[in-house]
Amino acid sequence: MATKIASTSASPRIKHKRAGANIFSILPFVLFLIAYFLAPRFTQEKTLTALIYIGINVILALGLNLLMGYAGQISLGHAAFFGLGAYISAILTVQPIGAEVVPGFSAGLGVIAGIAVLMSLTKVSGWKLATGIAALFILSWICRLAHLGQISSIVIFTTGMAIFAFILRLGWWKSALAGIVATAGGTVCARFLMGVQTNGGTSPWIGMFVGVLITGLIAYLIGAQVLRLKGHYLAMATLGFGFIVEIMFEKWVAVTGGSSDGICGIPSIMFVDGLPRPLRKLFEIASAGHLGPKEQYYYLVWAFAFLALLLAANIVRSRVGRAFRAVHGSEVAAESLGVNTERYKIQVFVLSAALASIAGSLYAHNFGVGYINPNEFNFMVSIQLVVMVVIGGMASVWGALFGATAIQFLKNWILTLDKTNIQFHGHDLALKGLSPIIFGSILVLVMILLPQGLVRGLTDIIGAAIRGARRTTKRSVE
């Protein structure tokens, strides 16, 4: 009974405390904004370049942290989504796909959209899904071979999918809808690509948007199948996906330029020039007149990073964010409380892929580079992302900021290490290419010594040290 009285008297205070955002939850954002505006004034060009990369990495690490740290699902293939964003953005802005590839390419994309609709509406899986995918591809093939017009191909697709649904006892209108989406998606895609081709490239903003759309679609298709796996199996599946995409970048030379050429001449984005006048003035004053293209790009990247931080911080403290964390804590318990774990796992996977895609577009349009090749999105990048998340601290939004910064400095340091020849007893040590080993050992050390990440881990250690010191002084006073 005593505990009951105590609890009722304590509760109003607690309720009051939780009622709204307090000053301490806003303070980091305010400091962040001030630093954001003033940074170009005090930094050299080299630092600004590093800051741009850090900003891109922050977006990537945030996305992966939502997936790994909060929802507890590992992905070892995140560089694939990063690369997809970069490549789609780059292809659409500089190297419109050749006219002979457009029809097949857009029909394929339409079919992918159709598969997504079929999967999300009918919830099929296994061999039935495989048959459905095959049916969509065959229908699309028939339409191409027969050179059908739009209307007749929609009719063919709809009836074909309805017959398929009837045979497999799926919802017929759902399958028919998948067929309609497949044709309509293909047509829209073909129109869009032809338009891009005649104009010789589209604006980077559209590239970024389309990148997010397609990457999100692919993440949905992959996630819905792969996220049923757990632990090591999920890691292996995502790893495999990462390799497939990497190989696609390397070998699909007609579209991606392959590994030797890559894509060159990608335009940058003049962020501040596109803003309304008063805002432009604000940026000009903040940067003290040094508002070159590099500074503008810095402002753009960090505007995205800031937005991503803000949204992620909001998400983790909302209904859906709690569902993500519940999935991490205990899937059975989450299910028993009405959380559709499968749906939320897919949701966080798609969200994370979309963030990676935005980061990829920003990476591709980086000022003064304008070039991408498959090596920038390989397996090592996926590992680096995981290291970033772990070092920054799992399940910590601000940890992503720290992890991205730490990895960027480490990378620069390793690059200088690669270039210098360190002599040992008069022999060349040849430390070139050691970066994988260094990254790996850092990951292992952090996992063993500071499993909560560097930030939390170090503050805990310092806190414990202070408490220990206090205790000893107290004892000596007594």
Add this chain to the structure above:
Amino acid sequence: MQVMCGQTKALIGPNGAGKSTLLNLLTGVLPVTSGDIRLGGKSIVGRSCYEVAALGMARTFQNVQLFENMTVLENVMVGCHCWTRQSLFSGALRLWGHWREEKKIIAESMEQLERVGLADQSDNAAGSLPFGKQRMLEIARALASRPRLLLLDEPASGLSTRETSELSALLRQIVTEGVTVLLVDHDMQFIMDISDEVMVLDQGSKIAEGTPDQVQNDPHVIAAYLGMEAE
């Protein structure tokens, strides 16, 4: 088997009698191969776990399944999931609906925490609570989903005598509020104390059902618990 509305029913039986299996069938964790399960007249066979939960069935687990990475309050707030609707976007953009719903969720969660006597620990990590409190938290979390039927899998195991009596007081209060309780346990005194009706399972089949007194004197039950020679 039938559980009447507003009743407290206990399910007992020797080890391996199929009690936990039955609970898992009810909540949709395991697939039903034959027979039918109805909740308020609606068949729930073939529905997945989260759908059953949304229909008003909440449960606790034999080995406590808390979200240890979250605070005590957040644990209960997850319980409010199935009667709230805000999407990822409204949460990310902090739309008006988010704030309105969040207020409701916090109020309900604090109410549930007060009821089990954990309101003053709402900001602590759930994993740091002592075992007995963790069980209470699990019940509070299940209640936050506003269930019609509450399934408790061995709620009294591992509790001290005082904690058990607190638990029975809590369960009595829950029943007066119109929630039906179905519980599985081995603590006979606790069961006979609070349940209106008891059902005994042995090797997957029902061997007795009735009021606590009837069941206690049933020869089949005595045989199942003490062995054949008692018959």
